[in-house]
Amino acid sequence: MSITRNLERICNELPSGVKLVAVSKFHPAESIAEACRAGQKVFGESRPQEFEKKVQALAGNGIEWHFIGHLQTNKLKMVLPHAALVQSVDSARLLDAIDEWGRKNERTVSVLLELHIAAEESKQGFYEEEILDILFRAGSFRNIRFCGLMGMATNTDDEDAVRADFARIKGYMDYLRDLFPELSDFRELSIGMSGDWRIALEYGATMVRIGTAIFGERLSD
Numbered sequence: 001m002s003i004t005r006n007l008e009r010i011c012n013e014l015p016s017g018v019k020l021v022a023v024s025k026f027h028p029a030e031s032i033a034e035a036c037r038a039g040q041k042v043f044g045e046s047r048p049q050e051f052e053k054k055v056q057a058l059a060g061n062g063i064e065w066h067f068i069g070h071l072q073t074n075k076l077k078m079v080l081p082h083a084a085l086v087q088s089v090d091s092a093r094l095l096d097a098i099d100e101w102g103r104k105n106e107r108t109v110s111v112l113l114e115l116h117i118a119a120e121e122s123k124q125g126f127y128e129e130e131i132l133d134i135l136f137r138a139g140s141f142r143n144i145r146f147c148g149l150m151g152m153a154t155n156t157d158d159e160d161a162v163r164a165d166f167a168r169i170k171g172y173m174d175y176l177r178d179l180f181p182e183l184s185d186f187r188e189l190s191i192g193m194s195g196d197w198r199i200a201l202e203y204g205a206t207m208v209r210i211g212t213a214i215f216g217e218r219l220s221d
């Protein structure tokens with residue numbers, strides 16, 4: 001199946017108002033260019049070096065780039081000048097560094113806070129109470145725009161487990177929106193990947209991040 005056909009099938013099923021982030025990590029710039037020609041303009045990358053290289057290679061295509069991987073504070077300048085959204089903020093230290101970068105560069109950086117929802121120990125992200133702590137002092141991060149939550153469900157064939165993860169993040173999102181009505185940008189819920197995006201839609205996803213189902217298998221991860 002071609003990238004163009006895969007995109008067509010997914011876009012036909014996605015409700016309007018849900019943003020498709022095409023996850024192009026480990027796939028060559030030519031694949032991104034093909035997706036672009038098919039009308040896809042939002043792409044997600046997870047490694048700073050690869051992100052920066054692709055931004056340069058594909059300049060002029062009107063792409064909206066999202067960063068979705070672990071970001072170390074010493075790699076900010078590879079990512080932040082080009083990222084419309086950093087989806088994967090997973091520590092207060094990173095948040096402080098992004099805010100500081102924004103201040104120095106006179107930019108406001110849009111971020112999602114990554115909530116740890118999967119059962120696996122390895123998955124990154126904040127715990128609920130850490131996010132609460134950050135949002136209570138959201139006003140002190142002058143160069144950050146808090147746009148919502150990102151999460152990855154447990155990687156399993158057990159649909160009930162995936163549903164439980166999505167229900168938890170959806171419930172938490174609703175709770176936060178209630179608690180912080182003044183954070184008017186805080187409304188994105190980025191959940192759902194190739195294997196579970198249809199389920200994520202049932203739990204209020206406003207963004208899905210799909211790689212394999214568009215570009216095929218990755219060589220490594």
Ligand SMILES: *Cc1c(COP(=O)(O)O)cnc(C)c1O
Pocket residue numbers: 023025046068069152193194195209210211212213
């Ligand atoms: C790789 C990745 C995806 C896409 O995964 P697929 O299963 O290939 O769709 C989505 N989100 C994040 C954070 C990723 O790292």
